[in-house]
Amino acid sequence: MIELPVRRLRDDAVVPDRAYSGDAGLDLSACDRVELPPGGRATIGTGLAVAIPEGYAGYVQPRSGLAARHGITIVNTPGLVDSGYRGELRVILLNTDRRETFVVEPGMRIAQLVVLPIPEVEPVVVDELPASERGVRGFGSSAA
Numbered sequence: 001m002i003e004l005p006v007r008r009l010r011d012d013a014v015v016p017d018r019a020y021s022g023d024a025g026l027d028l029s030a031c032d033r034v035e036l037p038p039g040g041r042a043t044i045g046t047g048l049a050v051a052i053p054e055g056y057a058g059y060v061q062p063r064s065g066l067a068a069r070h071g072i073t074i075v076n077t078p079g080l081v082d083s084g085y086r087g088e089l090r091v092i093l094l095n096t097d098r099r100e101t102f103v104v105e106p107g108m109r110i111a112q113l114v115v116l117p118i119p120e121v122e123p124v125v126v127d128e129l130p131a132s133e134r135g136v137r138g139f140g141s142s143a144a
Helices: 064-070
Strands: 006-008 026-029 034-036 041-045 048-050 056-061 072-074 079-081 090-095 102-104 109-117
Touching: 034 041, 034 090, 064 072, 090 109
Parallel strands: none
Antiparallel strands: 006 048, 026 109, 034 102, 041 090, 056 079, 056 109, 072 090
8 A cells, every 4th residue: 555645725625535445546525616507617626735656646537426417527537647746636527418507515526536656658769669469550440
């Protein structure tokens, strides 16, 4: 297990936690009340800053329940949190519902943070790439 240092930037910030033992994501909660009209988007503060350990990255993911019940997703999913970032975790929510306004309330779980190891890679320019089964076939090339 690795420790994730968390700093409350606001007194009402909710420290991220897992809903169930073994869950991959830590729930992130809103600190602000925001109304998202149909098709609207907004950046929602969590009131938290974290110190992702070096060699890891944080990925802010949508919550499946909000997506299924209300059409709420994250615009830049997954949102990337680099290990050197120390600012507030903010989530860009999008209301995909065509009719209903969605209201984000303080304390509402709006996203989840997944922390994963990331190898350090060094780009190397080569004249040719190694062959692969897929080759140059593009996006959607395996669809039947």
